[in-house]
Amino acid sequence: MMEKIKKKKRVGKLSLARKIFIACNTAFLLLCSFAFLAPYINILAKSFNSARDTMLGGVTFFPRVFTLDNYDIVLKDPNIGHSALISVLRVVSGSLFSLFLQYSVAYVLLRKGLPFRGVIVMFVTIPMFISGGLISEYIIYAKLNLYNSFFIYILPMSFSFYNMVIIRTYLQGIPESLMESARLDGAGEFTILWRIMLPLSMPIVATILLWCAVAHWNDWARTLYFVDNPDLYTLQYRLMLAQKEAESLQEMIQNAMETGRPLGTIDSDISGESVQAAQTIITTIPIVLTYPFFQRYFVSGVTMGSVKE
Amino acid sequence: MSELVNVKMESERKDNAQSPKSKKLSGKNSFKKNIPFYLILVPAVITVFMMQYLPMFGLVIAFKDYNVRGGIFGSPWAEMNGFANFVHIFKTPAFLDAVWNTLWLNVLSLLFSFPAPIILALLINEVGHTGFKRTVQTISYLPHFLSIAAVTTMVNQLLGNYGLLNAVLQAVGIEPTFLLEKESAFVPTYVITEIWQTVGWGTIVYLATITGINSDLYEAAEIDGANRFQQVLNITFPSILPTTMILLIMKMGTLFGSSFEMVYGLQNPVAWTKDVIATAIYKYGIGQGEYEVSTALGLMQGVIAFSLTFIANTISKKVSNVSMW
Numbered sequence: 069m070m071e072k073i074k075k076k077k078r079v080g081k082l083s084l085a086r087k088i089f090i091a092c093n094t095a096f097l098l099l100c101s102f103a104f105l106a107p108y109i110n111i112l113a114k115s116f117n118s119a120r121d122t123m124l125g126g127v128t129f130f131p132r133v134f135t136l137d138n139y140d141i142v143l144k145d146p147n148i149g150h151s152a153l154i155s156v157l158r159v160v161s162g163s164l165f166s167l168f169l170q171y172s173v174a175y176v177l178l179r180k181g182l183p184f185r186g187v188i189v190m191f192v193t194i195p196m197f198i199s200g201g202l203i204s205e206y207i208i209y210a211k212l213n214l215y216n217s218f219f220i221y222i223l224p225m226s227f228s229f230y231n232m233v234i235i236r237t238y239l240q241g242i243p244e245s246l247m248e249s250a251r252l253d254g255a256g257e258f259t260i261l262w263r264i265m266l267p268l269s270m271p272i273v274a275t276i277l278l279w280c281a282v283a284h285w286n287d288w289a290r291t292l293y294f295v296d297n298p299d300l301y302t303l304q305y306r307l308m309l310a311q312k313e314a315e316s317l318q319e320m321i322q323n324a325m326e327t328g329r330p331l332g333t334i335d336s337d338i339s340g341e342s343v344q345a346a347q348t349i350i351t352t353i354p355i356v357l358t359y360p361f362f363q364r365y366f367v368s369g370v371t372m373g374s375v376k377e
Numbered sequence: 378m379s380e381l382v383n384v385k386m387e388s389e390r391k392d393n394a395q396s397p398k399s400k401k402l403s404g405k406n407s408f409k410k411n412i413p414f415y416l417i418l419v420p421a422v423i424t425v426f427m428m429q430y431l432p433m434f435g436l437v438i439a440f441k442d443y444n445v446r447g448g449i450f451g452s453p454w455a456e457m458n459g460f461a462n463f464v465h466i467f468k469t470p471a472f473l474d475a476v477w478n479t480l481w482l483n484v485l486s487l488l489f490s491f492p493a494p495i496i497l498a499l500l501i502n503e504v505g506h507t508g509f510k511r512t513v514q515t516i517s518y519l520p521h522f523l524s525i526a527a528v529t530t531m532v533n534q535l536l537g538n539y540g541l542l543n544a545v546l547q548a549v550g551i552e553p554t555f556l557l558e559k560e561s562a563f564v565p566t567y568v569i570t571e572i573w574q575t576v577g578w579g580t581i582v583y584l585a586t587i588t589g590i591n592s593d594l595y596e597a598a599e600i601d602g603a604n605r606f607q608q609v610l611n612i613t614f615p616s617i618l619p620t621t622m623i624l625l626i627m628k629m630g631t632l633f634g635s636s637f638e639m640v641y642g643l644q645n646p647v648a649w650t651k652d653v654i655a656t657a658i659y660k661y662g663i664g665q666g667e668y669e670v671s672t673a674l675g676l677m678q679g680v681i682a683f684s685l686t687f688i689a690n691t692i693s694k695k696v697s698n699v700s701m702w
Contacts, residue, residue, distance in 0.1 A: 086605060093503050100497070101516040104577060107531040108519065110541045114534065125539035126547065169421045176414045183408055188418065192425060197683065200432020201675035202655075203662040207438070207449065208431045224428045227421060257413035286524035289638055293663065308526040308642065311533060319646040322558070341539060344530060352527045359522045360515050370578075371585040 108356070115139070115345035122342040138346035147298070148306065148347070155285060155302045158221040163280035166226045167273060173227070174235035175261055196229045202293065209294060220294045221284070221302075231276050234369065238272040239265065275365045282366075285355065303351045310344050439463075439673040455669065462673035472674060475657035479635045479678075482567060482653060490571050491628055494579025495621065499609065501580060502587050514584075517577025529642030532570055533557065563649040571639065586620045587613060622693050630686030633678055654678050 082090075109129050114122050118133040126132075142148055173192060177185065200208065205224065214220045242265065250260050266273070288304035295301065301309070434449070440459035441452045455461040466472045497517070504510040520528065535541045536556045543553040556562040590612065598608050637655035644650060652660060654674060662671030 089605075090503070090505070093500055094509070097500060097504065097509075097513050101513050104516050104519055104573070106541070107535055107573075108523075111531055111534060123539055125553075126544040127539070128541060128544055169424060172417045173421045176418050179411070179414055182411055182414055191422070195425060195429035195433075198433055199429070199679065200435045201672060201679065202658050203668050203672045203675060204432040204435025204438060204449075206663055207668065208435050212427065212431075223424060226428070227425050257417070261417070282522065286522075286526075288524065288526045289641075292641075293659070304524050304526045307524075307530060311526070311530045311642070314533070315645040315647070318557075322647055341534060341537070345534065348527050348530050352523055355522050356519065359518065363515060363518050363522075366518075367581055370581045 108352075111345045111348050114342050115349045117342055119340070119342040122345075138342045139350070141343050142346045142350055147301075148303070148350070150299065151301050151303045151306050154218075154300060155304070157218070158302060159281050159284045162222045162226070162284040163277050165222050166228070166231070166280045167276050169227045170232040170276065171235055171266075171273070174232050174239055175265060177232075177236055178239050192227070192229055192232065195227075206293065215294055216297045216300065218300060220290060224290070231279065235269070235272055235276060238269055242268050275369065278362055278365050279369060282355065307347055307351045310340070310347055314340060314344060436672065436676055438669055439676045441669060443669045462669045463677065465670050466674055466677065469670070471652070471661070472657060472670070475652040475654050475674075478651050479633065479653040479655075482564065482640075483632045483634070485564065485568050486571055487628055487632065489568055490575055491625070493572050493576045495583055495617070497576055498580040498583035498587065498617075499613065502584060502613070514577070514580070517580065519577070520574040521578035523574075525638040525642050528570065528574060529639070532566060532643065533645075536562075536566065557645060558648045560648045560650075563643065563651055566649075567639065567643060570643070582620055582624065583617055586617045590616045626686065626689045626693055629689035630682050632685055633681045635678070 106129075110127070113129050113131050114127050115138050116134055116136070117127050117131040117138075118135045119138060121127070121133040173188075176182065177189065179185070182188075209215060209220060209224065214223065246264055246268075247260055250264055255263070286304060288302060288308050291300070291302055291305035292308070295305075438449055438452075439462055440455055441449075442455045442461075443449075443452045447453070457464060466476075501510060501513060504513070538553075538555060542556070546553055556566065594612050595608055598612060603611065633654075635653035635655040637653075637659065640651070640653045640656050641659070644652075644656065658671045658675050661667045
C-alpha cells in the first residue's frame with residue numbers, strides 16, 4: 069500500500085516530456101495487447117463465418133456471413149466427442165497421479181533424520197540432469213507395453229522435481245508441533261498425512277493440480293510419439309492432425325497446379341479453414357475462458373523460486 | 378531449472394542448520410519406526426525408476442549397432458569403438474543441417490526473444506493505473522496458456538491464402554503474398570511466433586524483481602535531481618541484472634536445445650521443411666527407425682547443452698558473482 073501511495077505521489081507533478089512518454093507508452097501497450105489477442109479474435113471470427121465465404125479471404129475480426137454450421141460440423145463429429153472424453157480423463161487422472169507422487173515424496177523428505185534421506189534426494193534429483201531422450205524412451209516404453217496405452221499419458225513425467233520442491237517448501241511452513249502432537253496421540257503416519265497435512269496444504273495442492281491439468285490439456289506431442297490408436301487421440305492432437313492434413317492437401321493442390329493436372333475433387337475439400345477454426349476454438353476455449361481467474365496460481369509459481377533476495 | 382536447484386539448496390542448508398536438534402529427535406527413530414515413510418515412497422520410486430531411469434540405460438544404444446532381436450543390451454557394439462553413430466552424424470547432411478538450424482534459431486531467439494520481456498516489463502512498470510496494468514498483463518499471458526497446436530494453427534491461418542495478413546496487405550494496396558510457400562519466411566515466422574508466445578509470461582520475473590526494489594532508492598534519486606530515465610538506468614537496471622544473468626545462463630544451456638513442438642507444428646510439406654535436432658530425431662528415429670544415430674544425436678545435444686550451461690555459469694560466477702549453483 070505504502071509503495072503505491074509513494075508511486076502516485078511521484079506521478080503527481082508531470083513534466084511535458086513525462087506526459088508524452090505516458091501517452092506513447094499507453095498507446096504502445098494497447099497495441100501490444102491487441103497483437104496478443106488479434107490472432108485469436110481472427111480465428112473466432114472465422115469460426116462463426118460461413119466456410120464458403122472464408123475462402124474468399126479478408127475475414128478480419130467480425131464474421132461476414134454469420135453461421136453456426138462450423139461448430140455443428142465439429143460437435144457432431146463423433147471423433148471429437150470421444151477425444152474430448154479422452155482429454156478430460158487424461159487431465160483428471162494424470163493430474164491426480166502427479167500430485168500423489170510429488171506430494172508423497174515431499175512429505176517423506178520433510179522428515180529429518182530419516183535413514184537414507186540423502187539417497188532419496190539424489191534419486192529424484194538425477195533425472196533432472198540426465199534424460200534418456202526420445203528414442204530410448206520410445207523403445208523402453210514400448211517394452212513396458214505403454215505404447216498405445218492410456219497409461220502413456222499418466223506415467224511418464226508424472227514426477228516433477230520442481231513441483232515436489234515447491235510442495236515441500238510449503239509443507240515446511242506447517243508447524244511441526246502439529247505432527248508431533250498427533251503422533252503422541254497415537255496417530256499413524258498415514259492418518260497424519262491424510263487428516264492433518266493434506267487439509268492444511270490445500271492451497272498448494274490446488275496450485276499443483278492446476279499446473280498439471282493445464283500441461284496435460286495442452287500436450288499433444290506424447291500422442292504423436294507414443295500413440296497411433298485413434299481411440300486414444302486427445303483434442304489437441306486432433307487439432308494438430310487437422311492442421312497437418314490441411315497442409316498435405318495444400319501440397320497436393322500445389323503439385324497438381326505445377327504438373328498441370330486437373331484438380332478434380334481436391335479443391336472442394338479445402339473449405340475446412342472455418343471448420344478448423346471452430347475446432348481450434350473448441351479445443352482452447354476451456355483455457356481461454358478460465359485463465360484470467362487461475363493465472364495468479366501460475367504467476368506465483370514463476371516468482372516462487374526465481375526472485376532472489 | 379536453476380531456481381529449483383537454489384530452492385532446494387537453501388532448504389537443504391536450513392535442514393543442516395537444524396540438524397543438531399533434529400539429530401537428537403531422530404536418534405529415537407529406528408528404521409522400523411520409519412517404515413510407513415518408505416511405504417509412502419514406494420509408488421514414486423517405482424514410477425521414477427521405470428519412467429526416467431530405464432530410458433537412461435537406453436542411452437547405450439547410441440554406442441551400439443541396434444537390432445530388434447538383440448534389443449538394447451544384446452545388440453553388438455558399433456564400429457570405431459562404439460563411436461560410429463557419432464561419426465555418422467557428421468557425415469549426414471540432414472543431421473548437420475538440423476544442428477545448424479538449431480543453433481541459428483537459438484541465436485536469433487537469444488537476440489530477440491530474450492530481451493523482449495525485459496523491455497515489455499520496463500514499459501508495463503511505467504504504467505500508473507493499476508487496472509490498466511493488470512489488464513495488459515493478463516492479456517499478455519494468453520499466448521502462454523495456448524497449446525502449440527492451437528498457436529501453429531493460428532499462424533497457418535494468419536499467413537494462409539485467405540488469411541488476415543493478406544487481408545491487411547490488400548487493404549493497404551499491396552500484392553498478397555503467400556509466406557507459407559516461401560522457404561525464407563520460416564525463420565522470421567518462428568522468431569515472431571516465439572516472441573508472441575513467451576514475451577508476456579517472461580515479464581513476470583522481471584516485474585516481480587522490479588516491485589521488490591526499495592522505493593526509497595527512487596526517492597533519494599529524485600531528491601538528487603535524477604529524472605525518470607536516469608532512475609531506470611541507474612536503479613531499475615542494476616536491480617534486475619542478477620535475475621537477467623540467471624535467465625541468461627539458463628538460456629545459454631538451451632542454445633543447443635530445440636523446441637520440438639513449435640518447429641514440428643510450423644513445418645509444412647510445401648516449403649517449410651527445415652528440421653531442428655528434436656524434429657530430426659523424431660523424423661529419422663521414430664519415423665524411419667534409425668534408432669542408434671538419433672539417440673547419438675540426442676545424447677550429443679544433451680551433453681553439449683549441459684556443458685554450455687556449466688561454462689556460462691562459471692563465467693558468470695567469475696564476472697558478476699551470480700551463479701545457478
